[in-house]
Amino acid sequence: MYRTHTCGQLNLSDAGKTVTLSGWVQVVRDKGFMIYIDLRDRYGITQLILDEKLSSPELLTAARSLGREFVIQATGLVVERESKNDKIPTGEIEVQVSVLDILNAAKTPPFTVVEDTDGGDDLRMKYRYLDLRRAPLQRNLIFRSNLALETRKYLADKGFIEVETPNLIKSTPEGARDFVVPSRMNEGQFYALPQSPQTFKQILMVAGYDRYFQIVKCFRDEDLRADRQPEFTQIDCEMSFVHQEDILSTFEGLTKHLFKTTLNIDLQDFPRMQYDEAMRLYGSDKPDIRFGMEFVEMTEMVQGKGFPVFDNAEAVIGICAKGAASYTRKQLDELTEWLRRPQIGATGLVYMRVEADGNCKSSVDKFYDANELNAWKEAFAAEPGDLVLVLCGGLEKTRKQLGELRLEMGSRLGLRDPKVFAPLWVLDFPLLEWDEEAERFFAMHHPFTSPKKEQIGEMLNGNHETMKNLRADAYDLVLNGVEIGGGSIRIHDRELQSKNFKLLGFTPEQAEEQFGFLLGAFEYGAPPHGGIAFGFDRLCAVMSGYNSIRDFIAFPKNNQGRDMMIDAPSAIDSEQLKELSLQIKPGDK
Numbered sequence: 001m002y003r004t005h006t007c008g009q010l011n012l013s014d015a016g017k018t019v020t021l022s023g024w025v026q027v028v029r030d031k032g033f034m035i036y037i038d039l040r041d042r043y044g045i046t047q048l049i050l051d052e053k054l055s056s057p058e059l060l061t062a063a064r065s066l067g068r069e070f071v072i073q074a075t076g077l078v079v080e081r082e083s084k085n086d087k088i089p090t091g092e093i094e095v096q097v098s099v100l101d102i103l104n105a106a107k108t109p110p111f112t113v114v115e116d117t118d119g120g121d122d123l124r125m126k127y128r129y130l131d132l133r134r135a136p137l138q139r140n141l142i143f144r145s146n147l148a149l150e151t152r153k154y155l156a157d158k159g160f161i162e163v164e165t166p167n168l169i170k171s172t173p174e175g176a177r178d179f180v181v182p183s184r185m186n187e188g189q190f191y192a193l194p195q196s197p198q199t200f201k202q203i204l205m206v207a208g209y210d211r212y213f214q215i216v217k218c219f220r221d222e223d224l225r226a227d228r229q230p231e232f233t234q235i236d237c238e239m240s241f242v243h244q245e246d247i248l249s250t251f252e253g254l255t256k257h258l259f260k261t262t263l264n265i266d267l268q269d270f271p272r273m274q275y276d277e278a279m280r281l282y283g284s285d286k287p288d289i290r291f292g293m294e295f296v297e298m299t300e301m302v303q304g305k306g307f308p309v310f311d312n313a314e315a316v317i318g319i320c321a322k323g324a325a326s327y328t329r330k331q332l333d334e335l336t337e338w339l340r341r342p343q344i345g346a347t348g349l350v351y352m353r354v355e356a357d358g359n360c361k362s363s364v365d366k367f368y369d370a371n372e373l374n375a376w377k378e379a380f381a382a383e384p385g386d387l388v389l390v391l392c393g394g395l396e397k398t399r400k401q402l403g404e405l406r407l408e409m410g411s412r413l414g415l416r417d418p419k420v421f422a423p424l425w426v427l428d429f430p431l432l433e434w435d436e437e438a439e440r441f442f443a444m445h446h447p448f449t450s451p452k453k454e455q456i457g458e459m460l461n462g463n464h465e466t467m468k469n470l471r472a473d474a475y476d477l478v479l480n481g482v483e484i485g486g487g488s489i490r491i492h493d494r495e496l497q498s499k500n501f502k503l504l505g506f507t508p509e510q511a512e513e514q515f516g517f518l519l520g521a522f523e524y525g526a527p528p529h530g531g532i533a534f535g536f537d538r539l540c541a542v543m544s545g546y547n548s549i550r551d552f553i554a555f556p557k558n559n560q561g562r563d564m565m566i567d568a569p570s571a572i573d574s575e576q577l578k579e580l581s582l583q584i585k586p587g588d589k
């Protein structure tokens with residue numbers, strides 16, 4: 001028997017027992033007369049001790065030969081510790097070792113396998129098996145596993161069936177680039193890896209499965225960021241004979257269930273906001289509503305007073321940062337620089353402080369007198385000690401930039417506590433988005449999203465301008481400013497779906513070639529249906545107060561899309577290339 005207990009199990013009630021433990025050596029502290037070994041497994045750490053006076057020379061030699069991360073088995077007596085450690089559950093006891101076996105030696109690890117490691121990102125990715133031994137990552141993966149389990153429990157309880165859909169498919173247009181896989185048996189042809197099981201889950205509704213879910217890998221060939229991976233996991237769901245309201249309540253229920261069962265947090269009913277309102281008040285379709293700092297539109301109020309920058313702007317919008325009037329000139333300059341970085345792209349920042357006596361001082365005092373600044377103060381309900389920050393320019397751009405500034409100020413003022421959870425439904429997204437440059441419509445959610453029922457006629461018969469005003473039964477679930485889920489009520493009618501493809505620039509032939517199967521299915525009795533997908537990795541991260549989803553994926557890829565451990569992607573040999581009818585051009589590697 002390798003072990004009678006785990007390294008996280010023993011406590012005072014076990015004193016007097018002879019036990020056997022197996023695990024990894026975290027650290028050996030050799031005090032001469034006494035040797036201490038911290039033995040670790042995924043359940044915890046137990047202190048082993050060897051007393052020089054009581055142990056055989058062989059045993060002492062073995063203990064002194066141990067290095068970090070050796071795998072050992074130790075048998076001994078559980079005794080009460082003299083100096084207790086109240087930070088760990090096993091801190092009241094230790095094990096006096098009488099037998100010690102080295103099960104496997106280990107090279108010195110390239111970084112320390114402790115709570116806060118000293119390893120850099122790439123090194124930790126290369127030796128992921130060592131990184132994964134660390135307690136934070138183990139906690140994260142255990143959390144993830146529980147979250148998946150609770151998801152399955154909740155959905156199964158609501159009558160959902162888990163169905164697997166294929167990974168080798170034809171491309172699904174979710175707006176990203178596809179990963180493709182060459183087909184050996186069909187020369188010159190390619191599969192695509194699914195960006196989501198969207199069309200398959202809709203087909204399952206046509207097939208009468210009524211309530212489907214799947215915890216599923218999705219693949220998108222996009223540029224990577226901390227919260228993006230080329231392969232990621234969704235909780236993907238679809239329901240038949242439902243309205244938007246049924247979906248919102250089912251998945252609000254799921255979210256509450258997950259918070260309750262994994263974090264013991266009771267979430268209140270989720271507030272709802274229209275897309276237009278979110279853009280107007282927060283400049284974002286995924287507002288972080290842990291704090292207010294809502295936008296105030298000042299355009300009318302500030303124009304015509306001789307300040308050309310405001311006069312020439314389509315929009316002048318501001319926020320009020322509570323208690324930030326103490327910001328120094330230097331801090332404000334630095335904030336302006338931050339806004340001017342290409343990532344944000346603002347041209348300048350106007351500010352107004354409300355001083356302790358209630359007087360206002362602004363960076364544009366030359367153009368606005370005390371009365372006018374007072375009007376600003378009122379518009380923001382600003383109080384002494386507050387700082388009003390104003391941006392101007394094109395409406396959309398200004399909203400976006402101010403949205404970023406709002407988040408930045410929220411962070412700087414400590415208003416974004418990761419332990420506070422503020423869910424929000426954002427509803428009524430536009431159906432289509434007009435792209436000026438490409439001179440075409442894009443689907444705001446995806447091409448299968450239905451317009452609002454009352455607008456179907458307009459969509460079928462309206463003109464170009466009408467299309468810009470179409471709204472969809474499309475919804476996002478936002479948590480602390482992160483989009484964790486999104487979905488829509490779908491089109492289930494061939495004619496309407498064909499019209500949508502047409503608006504999106506597909507010729508009838510292209511639509512048929514790419515989506516003939518779905519259009520065909522719609523002719524054989526498609527029920528009204530809709531669904532949603534949660535970004536599972538993101539949900540894990542936000543619930544745990546992390547920014548990066550990498551800490552919740554066992555084997556993630558780095559920013560270049562590489563798996564540093566297995567060293568992928570990699571070249572394949574010429575035989576394989578030939579078999580796949582792929583040629584590398586001369587001169588290419």
Ligand code: ASP
Pocket residue numbers: 174195196197198237486487488531532533
């Ligand atoms: N397939 C969609 C997505 O991946 C979700 C949905 O509409 O259900 O965003």
